[in-house]
Amino acid sequence: MDKHSWAWIHRFASPPYLYRVAGLLTPWFAWSSLLLMAIGLYGGLWTSPPDYQQGDGFRIIYIHVPSAYLSMMCYGLVAAASAIGLIWRLKLAHAVATAAAPIGASFTFLALVTGSLWGKPMWGTYWVWDARLTSELILLFLYFGFIALGRAYEDFRSGDRAAAVLALVGVVNLPIIHYSVVWWSSLHQGSTRFFGTDAEIATSMLIPLLLMLVGFTCLFAACLLKRIQVEILERERNAAWIAEVLT
Amino acid sequence: MSRALSAIVGRDLRLAYRHRGELATPVIFFVMVASLFPLGLSPRPELLSSIAAGVVWVAALLAGLIGQQTLFKSDFEDGSLEQLLLGPLPLEAVVLMRVTTHWLTTGLPIVILSPLMGLLMAYPSEAMGTLILSLTLGTAVLSLLGAVGAALTVGLRQGGMLMPVLTLPLAVPVLIFGAQAAAQAAHGEDPAGALYLLAAMLVLGITLAPFAIAAALRVSLES
Amino acid sequence: MKSLHEFLTMGGYAAYVWPAYAIAVIVVAVNAVAPSLRLRKLKAEIKARGAAK
Numbered sequence: 394m395d396k397h398s399w400a401w402i403h404r405f406a407s408p409p410y411l412y413r414v415a416g417l418l419t420p421w422f423a424w425s426s427l428l429l430m431a432i433g434l435y436g437g438l439w440t441s442p443p444d445y446q447q448g449d450g451f452r453i454i455y456i457h458v459p460s461a462y463l464s465m466m467c468y469g470l471v472a473a474a475s476a477i478g479l480i481w482r483l484k485l486a487h488a489v490a491t492a493a494a495p496i497g498a499s500f501t502f503l504a505l506v507t508g509s510l511w512g513k514p515m516w517g518t519y520w521v522w523d524a525r526l527t528s529e530l531i532l533l534f535l536y537f538g539f540i541a542l543g544r545a546y547e548d549f550r551s552g553d554r555a556a557a558v559l560a561l562v563g564v565v566n567l568p569i570i571h572y573s574v575v576w577w578s579s580l581h582q583g584s585t586r587f588f589g590t591d592a593e594i595a596t597s598m599l600i601p602l603l604l605m606l607v608g609f610t611c612l613f614a615a616c617l618l619k620r621i622q623v624e625i626l627e628r629e630r631n632a633a634w635i636a637e638v639l640t
Numbered sequence: 641m642s643r644a645l646s647a648i649v650g651r652d653l654r655l656a657y658r659h660r661g662e663l664a665t666p667v668i669f670f671v672m673v674a675s676l677f678p679l680g681l682s683p684r685p686e687l688l689s690s691i692a693a694g695v696v697w698v699a700a701l702l703a704g705l706i707g708q709q710t711l712f713k714s715d716f717e718d719g720s721l722e723q724l725l726l727g728p729l730p731l732e733a734v735v736l737m738r739v740t741t742h743w744l745t746t747g748l749p750i751v752i753l754s755p756l757m758g759l760l761m762a763y764p765s766e767a768m769g770t771l772i773l774s775l776t777l778g779t780a781v782l783s784l785l786g787a788v789g790a791a792l793t794v795g796l797r798q799g800g801m802l803m804p805v806l807t808l809p810l811a812v813p814v815l816i817f818g819a820q821a822a823a824q825a826a827h828g829e830d831p832a833g834a835l836y837l838l839a840a841m842l843v844l845g846i847t848l849a850p851f852a853i854a855a856a857l858r859v860s861l862e863s
Numbered sequence: 864m865k866s867l868h869e870f871l872t873m874g875g876y877a878a879y880v881w882p883a884y885a886i887a888v889i890v891v892a893v894n895a896v897a898p899s900l901r902l903r904k905l906k907a908e909i910k911a912r913g914a915a916k
Contacts, residue, residue: 423895439870449874456887479855496894503890510883514876534809542806545796554859555792559806562788562852566810569841573813577820612891619898626905636913639906 406483409634412625415618422618426611433604441597453511455601459609461504461525464532467497467613471539472564475557487553488628490560491543492620496613498536505529524578528571535563549628644729645737652741666707667749673699674757685762692761693822696771697778699757700750701808701815704779707746708786709803711738712794712857721794725861732850735857739787739849747779763826770825770835777838778818784849785810791856814841 404410437455444451471490478486508526509519520526539556546552629635656663677695678688715721724734754775755768763771789807796802821834873880 443874448876449869450876450879452873452876452880453883456883460887499890499894503887506886507883510879510886514879531809531812534805538806538809541802542792545793545798545802551795551859551862554862555856558788558852558856558859559792562810565848566813569813570809573816573837577816580820612894616894616898619895619902623898623901623905626902626909630905630909635909639910639913 406485408485408625408629408632409638411485412622412638415622415625419615419618419622422611422615426608426615429604429608429611433601433608436601437598437605441595441601444598447515450511450514451598453507454598455605457504457507457511458602459606460500460507461529462606463609463613464497464501464504464529466610467493467500468532468535468560468564468567471497472560475560479554479557479561484550484553484628485625487549487557488624489617489621490557491553492624493617494536494539494543494556496616496620498533498540500609500613501529501533501536505533522578524575527574527578531570531574532567535567539563641729641733645733648729648734648737649741652738653744656741656745663745663749666703666746667753669706670699670703670750671753671757673702674761678761689762689764689826692758692763693771693826694819695761696754696757696763697775697815697819697822700754700775700779701782701811702804703750704747704782705786705789705804705807705811708742708783708790709793709800711742711787711790712860713790716794716860721857722861725858731854731857735787735791735853736846736850739783739853742787743780743783747776747783750779751775763822767822767825767828770831771822774818774821774831774835774838777835777842778814781814781838781841781845782811784845784853785814787853788849788856791853791860793860794857795860814838817841 405414433455438452443449471493474486474490474493477483478490505526508529512521512523512526513519539560542559543552543556546555626635674695677691681687681691712721715724725731751772754771757763758768758771759765786803786807788810789803792806793800793803817834817837821831821838824831824834871877
């Protein structure tokens with residue numbers, strides 16, 4: 394293996410480079426997300442037929458599933474960035490984790506609210522202590538803890554590292570929390586299902602859903618890059634290169 | 641090394657004994673929280689016995705965590721934590737000893753008092769053994785988790801309220817399995833599964849938590 | 864294809880589907896706008912400090 398083939402990756406450890414790349418990439422992600430979501434919503438809300446069991450109520454799926462997926466993916470990203478930051482003492486990795494956490498928390502909130510709005514016509518009540526909703530709620534608490542701990546420190550470096558330790562403890566705990574909640578809810582009520590016994594999804598539904606998943610991911614990327622720029626400026630406001638970039 | 645570690649345990653226990661008034665606070669808190677439920681709900685024995693396991697468990701969880709907010713505070717402020725960090729002993733072993741003494745001084749009294757709370761909550765006396773066993777395993781895991789939260793917030797002036805916010809979501813599995821074991825025993829079911837899972841969490845906690853606690857203390861000491 | 868009426872009433876589920884989408888739009892908009900505003904403010908602050916030096 395050529396030693397230099399991985400050299401490009403080190404450039405991402407340099408704040409000016411990452412700041413510039415983030416600025417260049419943001420519009421691409423933002424526009425592709427808008428385009429994908431527009432097509433996905435057209436397919437999902439207009440052309441696809443109503444579900445044979447749930448009528449038009451199932452159409453919440455096009456935002457509920459992508460936001461639930463993002464909420465979990467984002468916690469993984471926060472934990473991975475935190476681990477990189479702690480192990481290699483890479484300050485930029487902490488900036489990425491700090492930038493990702495509020496976005497993850499907002500999508501967790503969105504998954505909870507849409508799940509609850511979907512639950513009302515399906516279960517007859519806004520909130521059921523269903524395994525997935527409960528896990529999402531605890532995930533939201535974990536995000537709150539991470540954000541609150543990072544901000545509680547006056548100095549960035551300590552806050553970053555303390556929050557990173559918490560993120561790693563959280564990510565070890567997350568599977569245990571999830572399975573304990575699944576086990577608990579199966580004891581109390583049996584698992585609730587959005588789809589009937591057959592979990593098969595019609596193609597006319599699946600394609601818009603996939604488009605929305607990719608669209609939400611692009612949206613997440615655009616928001617994340619923007620927030621990374623903010624975090625870099627916050628941390629490097631006294632660096633010489635900042636003045637050059639801004640003039 | 642074991643002599644030095646037992647000296648630390650001895651010092652912590654002596655310190656705890658000198659401040660025994662403070663030690664009673666979490667235990668009193670535990671008894672009080674559990675007594676609030678009959679007042680807030682209704683004293684009907686059939687209602688109380690149906691929620692007893694959960695109430696005793698939630699009260700033990702809150703009392704344990706709140707008693708732990710200041711676990712490293714005095715050592716942090718008087719500089720002895722820094723001495724331990726610089727000393728020859730691995731910090732991981734030192735914090736494990738520290739958590740052990742904390743459990744002996746707060747977790748164990750709560751476990752010992754739990755049958756009394758079970759009695760007040762009309763918990764069936766034939767299931768009391770399971771309640772005690774589940775609390776013994778569970779409070780030990782909670783001591784480990786709480787120590788992570790306490791270590792992360794020790795350097796903060798407003799760490800008091802933050803520490804339970806960080807720790808409570810992580811404590812959810814302990815509460816679920818612990819309260820479930822106690823409830824299953826009360827219904828005459830076999831609680832072995834939940835107890836084994838609690839024991840597994842304790843083993844996992846003893847293995848991993850000392851590293852997290854030590855890392856958190858290093859972060860707090862650097863700042 | 865269906866009618867605009869069916870689309871707007873969502874087969875009787877309008878009270879759940881449209882609020883869900885409205886909240887999604889709000890969350891997405893806040894996520895998109897908040898960092899941009901913060902970035903602009905930070906840039907202005909840093910520039911103002913640079914000019915003062």
